[in-house]
Amino acid sequence: MFPQRKHPLNSVTPTESRRGLAYALLSYLIWGILPLYFVLLKSVNPFEIVAWRIVFTAVLCAILITATRTWPSVMEVLRRPKMTLVIASAGLIIYVNWQTYVIATTSGFVVEAALGYFVNPVVTILLGVIIYREKLRPTQWFALGMTVVAFVIISIGLGRVPWIALILAVTFGIYGVLKKGIGARVSALTGLFIETILLLPVAAIIIGVVWAHTGSLDLLHSSPLLTVLMIATGITTAAPLLLFASGARRISLTTLGFAQYLGPTLMFLIGWLVLGEQLPPERWIGFGIVWLSLVILSVDLVRHGRANRLADAALAQAQTGAIPIVSHESSPEKPGK
Template identity: 50%
Template sequence: MPLRHPGLGVSAASHGADRAYRGSVPSHPEAVIPAPQSSHAAVSRSGLAFAVGAYGLWGFLPVYFIALAPSGPFEIVAWRVLLSLVFCALLIAVTRAWRPFATLLRDRRVVLTMGLAGVLIFVNWQTYVFATLTEQVVEAALGYFINPIVTVFLGVLVLRERLNPTQWVAVGISIVAVVVLALGYGQLPWIALVLAFSFGFYGLIKKRVGPKVDAVSGLTLETVWLAPLAAAQLVFVAMTTGLTIGTVSVWHTVLLLLAGAVTAVPLLLFAAASRRLPLIYLGFIQYFAPFIQFLVGVVVLQEPMPLERWIGFALVWVALAVLTFDLLRGVRTSRRAAAAEPI
């Protein structure tokens, strides 16, 4: 399946935690659906519904990709790119948003930045589909569990941010978890690391464009850049193993043609949720997706979970609990500071 959220006021001491958490959520610059002008309770309920819908769909993506067998990862991702472009183009046409999109095309910096974001999300998609089709869904879920911690780590390396002691504890625990998992796997969990780092860098790249690019325009620009690569992949598949679209069954073809909607709809749901919910709600709900993926891998696909893997996952969950505690503490501190300020 990466950046702007409706911000929470945070103190300088908790700013690093807030920024890291913002980058950890698969978020998008600006909601496409405008927030309704209603009571706070109603807005919260609709926002929760949108957020749960988005993360629920992301969580069940492995089931969708498995249903596309015998299509391989190259063909699936290529169709996903091209059909997402078609879906977004139709959406822009229906909403008559061509003029603001054309304005974005004249901004060379934005176009180039979205091209780089496209490369990162392409790596992420290709790795994720490969993991799903090779029965490594549990490791893919691990990648999204450790994504918040990787985002904190990238904040130190790339943005030169300073972490507080609590955040360093979370990073340290996560490093131990990766070591334990590497010993359990007999190698580094490279799928999880590629997913976490590609999405972490994707988040950093998307933050640079800020509110200029909405969810649909962003995905459109990214897929425009990736379209030639996707077309080349389809040609390669056609010349080697052969394309499966239209050759298996009507049901298979319909599912494959839905790849664009399956990609874009959760993004739009999240964009709507991000305008209706505080960051802290999104921070908690984001774990729905990897948790569902984890259950799919363990319960449905019955992937092996030896003791060392359970220990590694437990350490990751402890690190996430530490980060969540730090976020909650920062939010409480900022609220007390805001309440103490003179009106």
């Protein structure tokens, strides 16, 4: 017999699918224009920004959990030490990602930050090879090699390694692996809340160090606008993540994979056209190679996704008796293959 496969998206109606795509695109739209938000906060210490971002995200998540009456789910996760440890590790990784991102966007490195998120799909593939021993197709290896070449070219042009892009790509890739490990057992809201409450000691230490070093905190001595913007970092953090989670449940991974390019594309355009960051020839060449590798990965994804869907359709027909399963006793293969 063929193994039974589940198709979670089969029950999604066209209306729900369109709504899911809208949620996903809106989440990436917010992530894409977020640099403009943090540029408004560039006069604030970037470490203080992230510290308050942790605090106000935790507060917002607590309010949402109270409103949705999901505290039992939170307590259930906290009673599982291994799962809590995974979430704590994810929290530390995403802190490094947040801190690097805020430093980049408030210091004139938005284009380099965009490069990190363009490269993230390739890093995710590489992590799959290292951690899960996944086998790559030739096109995936080729795209991986092209990305390495792109980083070498950009490094030569900059006279340094593009550390911001590397840190963002690697940390977000590892974060994705850790979140995949807990899968559907923890909702996006519960996971984000636990991550941020476990990071509260880190935020407290940062706030204490900044206060001791400067003698004041920007949150308490800034203009009303800056104060509101810092408080609202909780919304700008939680809203796109929850929209993304809602969209991901309603659309295919292929569609989601294409949607993810909206964020770094907007970041790149903002850094280049709005903030006026310089793009010497070496950087254009490097980005061009990265974009070409993403095109190759996308075509490969669509092609193999179509092949998998056809195989699944044939399997479903075979299981319902629409297509007879013919076995040959002389075949060396095991039944069901």
